[in-house]
Amino acid sequence: MIDRKIAPAFKQVETINLIKAAPAVLDNGIPVYVVNSGDQGMVRIELIFNNVNWNVVKPLQAFATNSMITEGTSTLSAFKIAERIDYYGAFLQNDYNYDVSSVTVYSLGKHLDHVLSVVKEVITDAIFPEEELETFKTNQKQKLLVNLEKNDFVARRTFNNALFGETLYGYNIEAADYDRLTREELVEYFHLAYQPKNCSILVSGHVDDSVLNLLNKYFGRNWDKSLSVAKNVFSFAVQTGDSYFIERPEAIQSALRVGQISINRAHPDFPALQVLNTILGGYFGSRLMANIREDKGYTYGIGSALVSLQHSGYFFIASEVGAEVATATMTEIESEIKILQTELVTEEELSLVKNYMLGAFLGSLENAFSHADKFKNIWFSGLDYDYYDRYIRTVREIKPDTLLELARFYLNFDSLNKVIVGKK
Structure with missing residues (x-):
């Protein structure tokens, strides 16, 4: 008989084979x-x-x-x-x-x-x-x-x-x-x-x-008309941490958006920063979810993400919270970021996140179409399949002290742009 009170054993994903374009x-x-x-x-x-x-x-x-x-x-x-x-x-x-x-x-x-x-x-x-x-x-x-x-x-x-x-x-x-x-x-x-x-x-x-x-x-064949075009090229400087409040007195919930311009997939730190982001708010078991949803009950959901664009990238945290706790939520977000900057992530938590990220990556490769989507991610960024080798290696090998350094370098709450729409 299976004892369903005991969680089944799990193993870290060993190999991930991509169908290359x-x-x-x-x-x-x-x-x-x-x-x-x-x-x-x-x-x-x-x-x-x-x-x-x-x-x-x-x-x-x-x-x-x-x-x-x-x-x-x-x-x-x-x-x-x-x-x-x-x-x-x-x-x-x-x-x-x-x-x-x-x-x-x-x-x-x-x-x-x-x-x-x-x-x-x-x-x-x-x-x-x-x-x-x-x-x-x-x-x-x-x-x-x-x-x-x-x-x-x-x-x-x-x-x-x-x-x-x-x-x-x-x-x-x-x-x-x-x-x-x-x-x-x-x-x-x-x-x-x-x-x-x-x-x-x-x-x-x-x-x-x-x-x-x-x-x-x-x-x-028979499609060779060509005109000169200028492909869009943009460059952006990281903005200082400004705050924006759009008041809506009738609001039951306030929408929050916190973040700044960051790196994109072409930057060598991107895979490691994805690990840090996952810990902070990148999955259901993240710290932001544990604190602001599970402990405080301010929201049904909160998350963070790194977005890679061709000419830039950005990091953001987003949620909709009870209108009366928007300011309190900002305080908790700041607290979670400061903890990442001052305390080492435990090996237990890091192991869980590593397994989640590798499992999610493997689970996303369902068919030829999803393998093609993985190719688009690197192709749009001017990268080759070595990127995924680096990504998998980084997720497996990253250490708590590296995450501490990344948090101190990339996550400064005072420099993040902060938006509240609704009530404070």
């Missing part, structure tokens, strides 16, 4: 990265485009262009595009983040020829119909109006603007920005950004020669 090149020079695994016949193809020509006067160009790229071509309406994709059991999505925009399709390999013909038309012949644009603008303004009533949304945008100012990373979109958006802006950006010289392709799943031949057929 194999490089290839289409006839017109587009780089392709292949993560080949699985026998289910499913393929994911991501066409990735750098965001370019950031202009504070036209802050919505890249986002709106990507959002509306599937709204119609010169021969296909949005309905027809969706109908054709659905007919073959495929799925088409467009995604935007600060650094890149992408068009991604999931399809069975046996239908890929038909599906890619639609995708090719979308990324080379999108027309951004005026009627659809007006609908998009109306919907986005309404969404913004709703979000501005949410304390956590206001805290996040206030925090990002404090760190990154009026740049792509920190610009606060207003309804008036949507009012100024024109179809001509989208067409202009589309022809600049969605072109072969600004494109990379990541294909994962069951990838055989027929898949690569189809990629070459649709994207490697």
